[in-house]
Amino acid sequence: MSVIYDRVALIGLGLIAGSMAHAMRDGGLAGEIVGYARSAETRDIAREIGLCDRVEDSAAAAVRDADLVVLAVPVGAMGDVAAEIAPHLKPGATITDVGSVKQSVIDAVDPHLPAGVHFIPGHPLAGTEHSGPRSGFATLFRNRWWLLTPLPDSDPDAVARLSDLVRAMGAKTDNMEAGHHDLVLAVTSHAPHLIAYTMVGVADHLRRVTDEEVIQYSAAGFRDFTRIAASDPTMWRDVFLHNREATLDILGRFTEELFVLQRAIRMGDGQQLFDYFSRTRAIRRGIIEAGQDTEAPDFGRVATTPKA
Ligand SMILES: NC(=O)C1=CN([C@@H]2O[C@H](COP(=O)(O)OP(=O)(O)OC[C@H]3O[C@@H](n4cnc5c(N)ncnc54)[C@H](O)[C@@H]3O)[C@@H](O)[C@H]2O)C=CC1
Numbered sequence: 001m002s003v004i005y006d007r008v009a010l011i012g013l014g015l016i017a018g019s020m021a022h023a024m025r026d027g028g029l030a031g032e033i034v035g036y037a038r039s040a041e042t043r044d045i046a047r048e049i050g051l052c053d054r055v056e057d058s059a060a061a062a063v064r065d066a067d068l069v070v071l072a073v074p075v076g077a078m079g080d081v082a083a084e085i086a087p088h089l090k091p092g093a094t095i096t097d098v099g100s101v102k103q104s105v106i107d108a109v110d111p112h113l114p115a116g117v118h119f120i121p122g123h124p125l126a127g128t129e130h131s132g133p134r135s136g137f138a139t140l141f142r143n144r145w146w147l148l149t150p151l152p153d154s155d156p157d158a159v160a161r162l163s164d165l166v167r168a169m170g171a172k173t174d175n176m177e178a179g180h181h182d183l184v185l186a187v188t189s190h191a192p193h194l195i196a197y198t199m200v201g202v203a204d205h206l207r208r209v210t211d212e213e214v215i216q217y218s219a220a221g222f223r224d225f226t227r228i229a230a231s232d233p234t235m236w237r238d239v240f241l242h243n244r245e246a247t248l249d250i251l252g253r254f255t256e257e258l259f260v261l262q263r264a265i266r267m268g269d270g271q272q273l274f275d276y277f278s279r280t281r282a283i284r285r286g287i288i289e290a291g292q293d294t295e296a297p298d299f300g301r302v303a304t305t306p307k308a
């Protein structure tokens with residue numbers, strides 16, 4: 001593949017920026033990759049493993065003459081980083097971010113940016129529970145969605161070029177309005193993460209009673225919860241604080257549904273449980289049939305009609 005941006009600056013050198021660095025290098029997509037992270041330890045590790053072509057000791061130095069600047073820091077840090085780099089951005093540069101929440105990042109970043117730079121917020125729907133400069137890998141984005149939430153006045157050519165980069169790293173891309181993104185992600189990612197955190201907390205209390213049985217005999221569902229609940233605490237604190245309204249809305253609906261199921265169990269209402277689980281099973285199958293879950297097992301092997 002050919003170079004899409006001559007110089008790319010990555011601010012924050014963790015899972016996402018590291019994966020971008022690997023993917024861009026493998027694909028020959030950037031002429032030069034320059035990095036910066038706040039902690040000297042992270043910068044040292046990045047230099048040691050050769051994550052970027054160059055690691056600078058200030059964000060200002062890293063963005064100098066960059067054609068694309070990627071903000072890959074926790075959502076709550078985006079505004080401060082934008083303020084720091086704004087005076088040093090090259091006119092005509094594109095600036096994007098990879099934050100899990102979009103509207104609050106736009107509110108925090110956009111006011112700092114000078115006229116003449118193109119701000120195109122983004123979010124790769126790909127990740128793991130790992131973090132830090134050693135955690136990235138080139139294939140993270142392969143076959144995953146990478147949503148862009150351009151502003152109404154975003155330059156279409158700049159959006160098209162960033163989309164080209166995202167696709168060249170293996171991702172599928174779509175444009176979405178930021179507020180809608182935040183609601184969709186509250187349902188599909190943010191509330192589920194909070195539920196996983198809560199369930200692992202519950203099990204931790206139980207564990208003291210059952211002397212490690214919960215961990216020893218944990219089945220696949222709970223193991224998935226523990227994986228998710230091992231995600232970076234700073235990142236997830238910021239996600240909930242910055243997607244507050246949508247997450248609270250979804251959690252309110254979740255609690256109502258939970259009470260419905262709780263009551264059905266208490267009343268011994270098997271029909272209600274069966275009907276509910278049949279509906280949810282149909283939703284899962286719809287997702288797979290629509291080809292939206294590339295990791296799903298072939299459910300053709302599973303009985304197609306739930307048994308009461
Ligand atoms: N981890 C995941 O699964 C996903 C994360 N995201 C988003 O990507 C962003 C980055 O997440 P990760 O790469 O997972 O995080 P990470 O924890 O692996 O890396 C974050 C990096 O930012 C640096 N940093 C923190 N505050 C900073 C500041 N004020 N100035 C400069 N550097 C700073 C840290 O030193 C670290 O190098 C977050 O906004 C997150 O919401 C998006 C998709 C998936």
Ligand SMILES: O=C(O)C(=O)Cc1ccc(O)cc1
Nearest residue numbers: 100124125126127128129189
């Ligand atoms: O590891 C997992 O299961 C994830 O859900 C990864 C993830 C975390 C945060 C995002 O904003 C997008 C993807």
